[in-house]
Amino acid sequence: KQEVTQIPAALSVPEGENLVLNCSFTDSAIYNLQWFRQDPGKGLTSLLLIQSSQREQTSGRLNASLDKSSGRSTLYIAASQPGDSATYLCAVRQLGYSTLTFGKGTMLLVSP
Amino acid sequence: GAVVSQHPSRVICKSGTSVKIECRSLDFQATTMFWYRQFPKQSLMLMATSNEGSKATYEQGVEKDKFLINHASLTLSTLTVTSAHPEDSSFYICSARGGGARGDTQYFGPGTRLTVL
Numbered sequence A: 001k002q003e004v005t006q007i008p009a010a011l012s013v014p015e016g017e018n019l020v021l022n023c024s025f026t027d028s029a030i031y032n033l034q035w036f037r038q039d040p041g042k043g044l045t046s047l048l049l050i051q052s053s054q055r056e057q058t059s060g061r062l063n064a065s066l067d068k069s070s071g072r073s074t075l076y077i078a079a080s081q082p083g084d085s086a087t088y089l090c091a092v093r094q095l096g097y098s099t100l101t102f103g104k105g106t107m108l109l110v111s112p
Numbered sequence B: 001g002a003v004v005s006q007h008p009s010r011v012i013c014k015s016g017t018s019v020k021i022e023c024r025s026l027d028f029q030a031t032t033m034f035w036y037r038q039f040p041k042q043s044l045m046l047m048a049t050s051n052e053g054s055k056a057t058y059e060q061g062v063e064k065d066k067f068l069i070n071h072a073s074l075t076l077s078t079l080t081v082t083s084a085h086p087e088d089s090s091f092y093i094c095s096a097r098g099g100g101a102r103g104d105t106q107y108f109g110p111g112t113r114l115t116v117l
Helices: none
Strands: A004-007 A010-014 A019-025 A030-038 A044-051 A056-059 A062-067 A072-077 A086-094 A100-102 A106-111 B004-007 B010-013 B019-025 B032-038 B044-051 B067-073 B076-081 B090-097 B112-116
Touching: A004 A086, A010 A019, A019 A030, A019 A086, A019 A106, A030 A062, A030 A072, A044 A056, A044 A062, A044 A072, A072 A086, A100 B044, B004 B090, B010 B019, B019 B032, B019 B090, B019 B112, B032 B067, B032 B076, B044 B067, B076 B090
Parallel strands: A010 A106, B010 B112
Antiparallel strands: A004 A019, A019 A072, A030 A044, A030 A086, A056 A062, A062 A072, A086 A100, A086 A106, B004 B019, B019 B076, B032 B044, B032 B090, B067 B076, B090 B112
């Protein structure tokens, strides 16, 4: 059974810092991996989706990498802003399945 | 990006009543919809997967008679919590996937906060 772990569980940084969020998964037979953002009491916003054949995806200040063989993904946020404060969730879709397995998330707080 | 709506956003009900939550894909046809629940500070737990016109596939441990899912059209799925109890209080989130040009991305609704008194 696929398990997804996110480290750290919480992170607090001052505005302007670059930061890295980590996601690991136990079964490397994945179809894709997706990073989401969730604001308190809200739904999920998809940030980046990386297919299993890809190594990274970029969108603005966000860069997500994927190392399928080692079961790891990172989300890099450049020049963090207070508006980036949210919980970031990593989710994996396994080969042959249509469902996603989520990590517990990293709660990020960027202080002005 | 694609838009998925949920209604209501928040509902408070008495124990023993049934509550229906709607999930709509507003600008694409969703061949597959998913229902999740999320407890405070926990991750999303998949409850069931539904394909338009067929019965939902429930995850292990989810009571299909308690959580009724209907995916009657390509833009609408409903989750009915029957005879709700306080332990059913949670945040329920749906997602939709259209395939085709929209690929494999799941688009999530804003969630419904259910509180059972």
